[in-house]
Amino acid sequence: MSQSVAITAFRLPNWAKLPVIIGGLIVLFWTAVVLTINFWPIDDPIEMVAKRLMPPSAAHWFGTDALGRDVLSRTLHGARLSLLMSCAVIAAAVGIGCTLGAIAGYVGGFVDGIIMRLVDITLAFPPILLAMAITASLGPGLENAAIAMIVVWWPVYARLMRGQVLTVKVREHVEAAIAGGAGHSRTLLTHILPLTWSPILVNATMDFGQVVLLAASLSFIGLGASPPTPEWGSMISEGAIHFYKWWICAGPGIAILSVVLGFNFIGDGLRDYLDPRSR
Amino acid sequence: MSTAPLIEVIDLTIQLNTAVGMLEAVRGVNFSVADGKTLGVVGESGCGKSITMLAIMGLLPPDVVISGSIKLRGVELVGMSQRQLAGLRGKRMAMIFQDPMTSLNPVMTVCEQIIEAISIHDRQASQNAKRVRALDLLQLVAIPYPERRLKQYPHELSGGMRQRVMIAIAMANDPELLIADEPTTALDVTVQAQIIELLQRLQRERKMGLMLISHDLGVVAGIADEVAIMYAGRVCEKGPVETVFDRPHHPYTFGLLESLPKIDRTEDQLVAIPGSLPTLSMRPSGCRFHPRCNFAQAICAEADPALETVQDPLTPGVVAACHFAETALYTDQGAGS
Numbered sequence: 325m326s327q328s329v330a331i332t333a334f335r336l337p338n339w340a341k342l343p344v345i346i347g348g349l350i351v352l353f354w355t356a357v358v359l360t361i362n363f364w365p366i367d368d369p370i371e372m373v374a375k376r377l378m379p380p381s382a383a384h385w386f387g388t389d390a391l392g393r394d395v396l397s398r399t400l401h402g403a404r405l406s407l408l409m410s411c412a413v414i415a416a417a418v419g420i421g422c423t424l425g426a427i428a429g430y431v432g433g434f435v436d437g438i439i440m441r442l443v444d445i446t447l448a449f450p451p452i453l454l455a456m457a458i459t460a461s462l463g464p465g466l467e468n469a470a471i472a473m474i475v476v477w478w479p480v481y482a483r484l485m486r487g488q489v490l491t492v493k494v495r496e497h498v499e500a501a502i503a504g505g506a507g508h509s510r511t512l513l514t515h516i517l518p519l520t521w522s523p524i525l526v527n528a529t530m531d532f533g534q535v536v537l538l539a540a541s542l543s544f545i546g547l548g549a550s551p552p553t554p555e556w557g558s559m560i561s562e563g564a565i566h567f568y569k570w571w572i573c574a575g576p577g578i579a580i581l582s583v584v585l586g587f588n589f590i591g592d593g594l595r596d597y598l599d600p601r602s603r
Numbered sequence: 604m605s606t607a608p609l610i611e612v613i614d615l616t617i618q619l620n621t622a623v624g625m626l627e628a629v630r631g632v633n634f635s636v637a638d639g640k641t642l643g644v645v646g647e648s649g650c651g652k653s654i655t656m657l658a659i660m661g662l663l664p665p666d667v668v669i670s671g672s673i674k675l676r677g678v679e680l681v682g683m684s685q686r687q688l689a690g691l692r693g694k695r696m697a698m699i700f701q702d703p704m705t706s707l708n709p710v711m712t713v714c715e716q717i718i719e720a721i722s723i724h725d726r727q728a729s730q731n732a733k734r735v736r737a738l739d740l741l742q743l744v745a746i747p748y749p750e751r752r753l754k755q756y757p758h759e760l761s762g763g764m765r766q767r768v769m770i771a772i773a774m775a776n777d778p779e780l781l782i783a784d785e786p787t788t789a790l791d792v793t794v795q796a797q798i799i800e801l802l803q804r805l806q807r808e809r810k811m812g813l814m815l816i817s818h819d820l821g822v823v824a825g826i827a828d829e830v831a832i833m834y835a836g837r838v839c840e841k842g843p844v845e846t847v848f849d850r851p852h853h854p855y856t857f858g859l860l861e862s863l864p865k866i867d868r869t870e871d872q873l874v875a876i877p878g879s880l881p882t883l884s885m886r887p888s889g890c891r892f893h894p895r896c897n898f899a900q901a902i903c904a905e906a907d908p909a910l911e912t913v914q915d916p917l918t919p920g921v922v923a924a925c926h927f928a929e930t931a932l933y934t935d936q937g938a939g940s
Contacts, residue, residue, distance in 0.1 A: 503662060510719075518711075
C-alpha cells in the first residue's frame with residue numbers, strides 16, 4: 325500500500341512527455357539568454373576579438389567569423405532580437421487576426437465576406453514571397469520585416485478564430501444566454517470567446533518557431549537586420565560566403581533549429597493537453 | 604394594463620425563408636396564458652411547438668417572416684427591436700431549454716452564470732448582493748448543498764442538478780412568463796418528476812404564467828390547466844386539459860391518447876397513428892391530418908377546417924379544427940373507445 329503510494333507520487337503528470345520536457349528546457353534556456361545576456365562573461369558581439377575565420381577553440385567555442393567576431397557571442401546576442409521580434413509579431417498577428425476573425429464569425433454575412441476574402445487573398449500568396457515583397461517595398465529593416473510578417477500571419481488566426489466562433493455560437497448555451505437577455509458584446513465576450521482560445525494558443529506556440537525562421541529568412545536575403553547587428557539570418561548569410569568555414573553558420577543554424585524545434589515540441593504537448601480527443 | 608392577459612398569441616403565422624422558397628412552419632396559431640396558469644403545448648417533433656416559443660421570445664433569425672400578433676400584457680412583441688426584446692428576455696419572460704447538458708456555459712461556475720443572468724438586467728446590484736441572490740435562487744430550486752454547488756462547473760453536476768441550475772437562472776429576474784421547452788426530455792424518469800414538481804411549485808409561489816412544451820402527455824395532464832395540441836403547424840385542439848384528454852374531439856388528439864401504453868390493457872402491440880408528419884414543403888391540401896386520419900372523408904382533402912368551438916355540452920371551452928369534431932369520435936360507432 326505504502327509502496328504503491330510512493331511509486332505514484334514520483335510519476336510525472338500525463339503531459340510531461342520527453343519532447344515536451346526537451347522543448348521546455350530549450351525555450352527556458354533561450355528565455356534566460358534573452359533576459360540575462362548582458363551579464364554573461366562573453367565577448368562583445370560587434371568588436372573584433374580575434375583573428376578572422378578562426379575554427380572553434382577553447383577561447384572561441386564557435387570560432388570567429390570573417391571580421392574576427394566571436395560567433396558564440398553573436399549567436400547568443402542574436403537571440404534577443406529574434407525572439408523579441410517573434411513575440412511582437414505573434415502578439416500582433418494573434419490580436420489582429422482573432423479580433424477580425426471573431427467579428428467575421430459572429431456577425432456573418434457581408435462583414436464576414438469582406439474579412440474572409442481579405443484573408444483568402446493574403447493566404448493565396450506563399451508567405452515568404454509576400455513577406456519579401458512587402459519588406460522590399462517598405463525598405464529593408466527590422467521594423468518593416470516585422471510589419472510584413474504581421475501582414476502575412478494575421479489571416480491564419482482570423483480563419484482559425486472564425487471557425488471557432490462559428491462552432492461555438494450555435495451551441496445551446498449561447499442561445500440560452502441570448503434567451504436570458506444577453507446583448508451582442510456580452511454573448512460574444514463571455515459566452516463564445518472563452519471557449520475558443522485553445523487551438524489559438526497551440527497555433528501561436530507552434531508559429532513562434534516559424535516566425536523566427538521567416539525572420540531569419542528575410543535577414544538572410546538582406547531584407548531584415550542590417551550589419552553589424554547580430555541576427556541569425558544575416559549571420560548565416562555572411563557565413564554562406566565562406567562555405568567551408570562551417571562554424572560561422574553552425575552557431576546561428578543550431579540556434580534557429582533549437583528554437584523552432586523547442587516551440588514545436590511545446591505546441592505538440594499543448595495540443596495533446598488541451599484537445600480532449602487526443603487524450 | 605394588468606387586465607390584459609399575460610401573453611396573447613393571435614393568428615401567428617411563421618414563414619421560413621429557405622432555398623426552396625417560403626415555407627410555412629406555423630399558421631394561424633391562437634392561444635393565451637393568464638397569470639398563474641399553465642398552458643401545455645403538445646405535438647410531435649416538427650409540428651411547430653418550439654418555433655412558436657422561439658417567436659414569443661423573439662429568438663428567430665431575422666429572415667423568418669412572422670405575421671400575426673404576440674402581446675405581452677398588451678404590448679406587441681412582433682416587430683419590436685432586438686434591443687427592446689433583449690430587455691424583456693430573461694427579465695419578464697424566461698426560457699428553459701431541453702438539454703441541460705449543453706445549455707450551461709461549460710467554462711463558468713454556477714455562481715458566475717447566475718450572477719451573469721442577474722447582472723444583465725440589474726446593473727446596480729453589488730457583487731455581494733448578487734452572490735446572496737444566487738444562493739437564494741439555488742435554495743429556491745431545492746439544490747442540496749447550494750454553497751458548494753455555487754463554486755462548481757456544469758460538468759461536475761448531474762443532469763437533474765443542471766436543469767435545476769437552468770431553472771434558477773431563468774428565475775433570476777423573477778419573470779412573469781416562463782417557457783419550458785421540453786424541460787424533462789433529456790432526464791431520467793424520477794428526475795423528470797422532480798423537475799415537473801419544482802416547476803409547478805415555482806409557478807404557484809410566484810404566480811407566473813407557465814408554458815410547457817412537451818410530447819409527454821402524462822406530464823402535461825399532471826401540470827397544465829389548458830392544453831393546445833399542435834399538428835403540422837396548426838393548433839388542432841385546445842381546451843381545459845382534463846376535458847380534452849377525457850373526451851378528445853380531434854382525431855389526432857384521439858390518436859395520441861390511444862397510442863399511450865395503458866396499465867389496464869393487455870394488447871401486445873401499442874396503437875400507433877399510421878404515417879408520419881408531412882414535411883414543410885409537402886403539406887397536404889385541406890385538413891393537414893387527413894392522409895393519416897381514420898375518419899377522413901372527401902371534404903377533408905379540400906377544405907382546411909377552422910378552429911371552432913366544439914358543440915358538445917360535455918366539453919365546454921374546447922375548440923377543435925376538424926370538419927367532424929362533433930361526430931367523428933362519438934356518434935360514429937367505429938370510433939372505438
